[in-house]
Amino acid sequence: MSQLKKTGLAAVALLLALGIAGCGSESKEVKLTAAQEKAMSERLAPAGEVVLEKDVPSAPVAAASGPRSGDEIYNSKCTACHSTGAAGAPKVGVAADWESRLAQGMDTLYANALNGVRGMPAKGLCMDCSADEIHAAVDYMVENSK
Numbered sequence: 505m506s507q508l509k510k511t512g513l514a515a516v517a518l519l520l521a522l523g524i525a526g527c528g529s530e531s532k533e534v535k536l537t538a539a540q541e542k543a544m545s546e547r548l549a550p551a552g553e554v555v556l557e558k559d560v561p562s563a564p565v566a567a568a569s570g571p572r573s574g575d576e577i578y579n580s581k582c583t584a585c586h587s588t589g590a591a592g593a594p595k596v597g598v599a600a601d602w603e604s605r606l607a608q609g610m611d612t613l614y615a616n617a618l619n620g621v622r623g624m625p626a627k628g629l630c631m632d633c634s635a636d637e638i639h640a641a642v643d644y645m646v647e648n649s650k
Contacts, residue, residue, distance in 0.1 A: 574644030577637050581630040586645060591623030594649070602649045610642075617642050 536544065578586070578596070585593040594601035605613055617638050620626040627633050633641075 571634060571640070572637050574637075574640035574642070577630065577633060577641035578644050581633065582628055582641055582645065585624070585628070593624060594645075596645045596648050599649055602646060606646065610646075613642050613646070614639050 583596075585591060586596050589595045589601070594605060605616075614635075616624070618627060618635060627638055628641075630638070630641075
């Protein structure tokens with residue numbers, strides 16, 4: 505056996521011996537103060553609990569009062585991106601941002617709003633919005649960007 509192999513085997517044996525020696529069965533009892541016990545319990549406490557849908561009492565469903573206005577949809581769902589220009593969204597109130605989009609026609613604007621385009625997901629993630637509500641939101645943004 506070559507000297508290099510012997511040295512390598514000796515190193516591995518030494519590491520194993522040291523590793524096993526460090527795994528002794530002796531244990532030292534750790535004494536914690538009441539404050540340390542409390543802090544540890546808080547750190548180890550679960551972050552929440554799992555509740556199954558069948559265990560949640562059902563609340564009465566509020567009757568819909570009809571479709572929401574474009575203003576309501578914009579202010580609750582669209583404003584985060586369309587007031588800041590996030591992800592390339594055209595900003596409401598900035599006519600230049602809307603010129604190229606308007607040149608494609610309102611049908612294209614509606615389709616892009618419903619299906620998503622570039623950085624915008626379908627319906628701007630307003631999954632509870634109807635097509636009419638999305639159209640109303642688009643109309644609101646265009647009207648306020650002239």
